[in-house]
Amino acid sequence: MRASLTRRVCAAALLLTSTLTPAVAAAAQPGDPAPSSERAAHARLLGEKIVPYKLDFQGTTVGGLSGLDRNRCTGEYVFISDDRSYLQPARFYTAKLDVDAGGVHSVDFTGTHAFLQPDGSVYPSPSIGDGKAVDPEEIRVDPRSCHYWWAQEGDRPATAGPPVIQPSIQYASPTGAYLGRLRLPANYEITTEDRGPRRNQAIEAITFGDRGRVLTSAIEGPLLQDGPVPDLEHGALVRVTKQTREGRMLGQFAYPIEKIFAASDPNSPWGPDTGVPSILAFPDDPDRYLVLERTWVAGSGYKIRLFDATTRGATDVRAVDSLVAGTPVTPMRKTLVADFDTLGLSTVDNTEGMTWGPALPSGERTLILVSDDNFADDAVTQIVALAVR
Structure with missing residues (x-):
């Protein structure tokens, strides 16, 4: 998702449960707090590193980093840029990260490549208007082959004419x-x-689970037929889908995203911007995920929250045409892991990607996150390391 480029200063507000639209609430009954898992994850900050603004690397502009993953074959990390070929062709980067219990010591980019179309050409800029442009958002390393799987959210034109x-x-x-x-x-x-x-x-969100046998994806916001986007009074349901790597559907579930945490500045032309930019499967549980929720509100800035969620016990909604049509739906359960306002970061910005990093001597696992600066000088590319137990 592309948020407003106005400077965002994050405001504190802690919301632990979702409140949905009245029609969905009647079906899903989400007014009750989501049951906490007895083994819900806990997170603490290890450190952070800011990548220089518009860093030039091999003739490309580093920025718009909206997803990352760790490559077990090389030990490096791969980052996807959401540049839609406006600056340079849609691309990804590889990098070495020095991360341990003491924090993030260095981020060194090692390579970059453009995503190629089936005919071997790069993706053109959307300004060409031929319907071949892409909007890269998430990247994952195949646990089996170490090839790259990447998601792009396409485009529903705001006006008639563009494809x-x-x-x-x-x-x-x-x-x-x-x-x-x-x-x-x-x-x-x-x-x-x-x-x-x-x-x-x-x-915007994909992840491998069950030793690479399952690919789970999430829609960033509610489908049009599933009701309105969140507001100050109500959250919403977004669809999370499990598939085999060959594409066979295994199940689809409703994940409850939070209501908007603050009122927008009435003088701003921008409305609230919220959704799920990343999900990450737990290595030892095919039904359990970390889910990142990112919200921006004009005048209040960003609210970034991390949840521990499960599909276990949730309704399979793959045959449910609309989540507001009166069909009873039990959404995924979730528990708050971290509100970024409370972590002690230098700034809270447009965090969009996350991946597991190396294990720590403490028995905790590192979680590496990245923020998308939208190529704006009033935002940052921030690499954050958390310890998760």
């Missing part, structure tokens, strides 16, 4: 060569004016 660009999950070689794509659920498709993902709220 619809469908969201996709593709896989590529370590040099960006196109290798194929995953067959997506039918309700992920941008169709009519009142169905499918909203503009800039399609697929």
